[in-house]
Amino acid sequence: MPTPTIEKLLALQDRDQKRLSLEAQLRAGPRDIAAAEQKIAEEKTAIETARGELQELEVKKKAIEHEIAATEDRLAKYKSQQLLVRKNDEYQALGTEIAHVQAEIGAAEEEELKVMYAIDETKEKFTAAEAELKRSIAGHEARIRLLRERETGLRSELQAAQESVAAARGPLDEPTLLLYDRLAAKPGLPAVVPIHDGKCGGCHLKISSNVDSETRKIDKLVTCDQCTRIVYWEA
Ligand SMILES: [Zn+2]
Numbered sequence: 201m202p203t204p205t206i207e208k209l210l211a212l213q214d215r216d217q218k219r220l221s222l223e224a225q226l227r228a229g230p231r232d233i234a235a236a237e238q239k240i241a242e243e244k245t246a247i248e249t250a251r252g253e254l255q256e257l258e259v260k261k262k263a264i265e266h267e268i269a270a271t272e273d274r275l276a277k278y279k280s281q282q283l284l285v286r287k288n289d290e291y292q293a294l295g296t297e298i299a300h301v302q303a304e305i306g307a308a309e310e311e312e313l314k315v316m317y318a319i320d321e322t323k324e325k326f327t328a329a330e331a332e333l334k335r336s337i338a339g340h341e342a343r344i345r346l347l348r349e350r351e352t353g354l355r356s357e358l359q360a361a362q363e364s365v366a367a368a369r370g371p372l373d374e375p376t377l378l379l380y381d382r383l384a385a386k387p388g389l390p391a392v393v394p395i396h397d398g399k400c401g402g403c404h405l406k407i408s409s410n411v412d413s414e415t416r417k418i419d420k421l422v423t424c425d426q427c428t429r430i431v432y433w434e435a
Contacts, residue, residue, distance in 0.1 A: 202394075203419040205372070206432040209380055209392045212368040216384060219361040222354055229351045236340040236347070243333045243340075250326045257319045264312045268305055275301045376421060383429060393424075394434040403427035 202210065275298060282294040369377060383391035393401035395415065400407055405426045407415075414422040415433055424431045 201435065202432050205376060205419050205421060206392065206430070208368070208371050209376070209430065212365065212372065212380065213384070213390060213392050215361065215365045215368050217390075219358065219365050222358040222361055226351065226354050226358060229347055229354070233344050233347050236344050240337050240340045243337050247330055247333050250322075250329055254319070254322050254326055257315055257322060261312060261315045261319065264308055264315060268308045268312065271301055271305050271308065275305065379421065379423075379430065389429065392430045392432065395431050396434075400424040400427060400429065400431055402429040402431075407431060 278294050278298045278301060282291060282298065285291050285294065372380070380391050383389060390402065395401060395407060395412075398406055398412065403424060403426045405424075408425050411422055411425055411431065414420060415431060422431055423429060
């Protein structure tokens with residue numbers, strides 16, 4: 201049977217573990233929120249980049265349209281000049297210019313068509329990507345809200361856990377608490393462990409005969425001579 205002191209220590213250890221788990225969850229909260237915020241920022245940047253691509257294509261289309269309009273003006277000018285010339289060679293020279301300008305317009309119109317297809321394609325991709333990213337952002341935002349709510353809940357749970365730890369420390373004397381605190385401060389260490397089959401429940405090494413006999417005495421605190429945890433017999 202665990203001694204009364206061991207029972208009190210086990211109660212304290214149990215409450216301490218609950219408190220530590222709450223503290224760990226509270227530490228993780230801000231990290232998770234920051235990670236979700238980072239994802240939102242990245243997705244917003246992705247939307248802006250896609251929008252930028254579309255805008256660039258629109259600008260290119262406008263430039264081509266201006267170029268076509270200017271070339272058409274030149275064409276009209278050459279055509280009206282051609283109506284006024286009397287000499288055959290001048291007429292033919294203008295004819296060559298006109299053919300040249302018409303070819304320029306044709307090429308520009310082809311280019312414009314390509315840009316228009318690209319705009320359609322990009323728009324389609326952008327709309328789909330934007331919808332997807334917005335859904336994803338909404339998901340991250342919901343997660344952030346949930347994490348914030350959870351943090352509030354965890355804070356009040358932690359306060360209750362701290363009070364319950366303090367209550368569990370009350371009945372223990374100073375030297376026992378000192379020993380327990382020293383052990384509990386070591387990372388990953390349960391301070392108080394049972395003995396199973398003559399082995400320490402912490403380090404799993406066989407306990408010495410001295411430890412064995414000491415633990416059988418009434419209400420005496422004994423530590424494992426291998427790992428220094430407080431050991432006790434369960435039954
Ligand atoms: Zn041990």
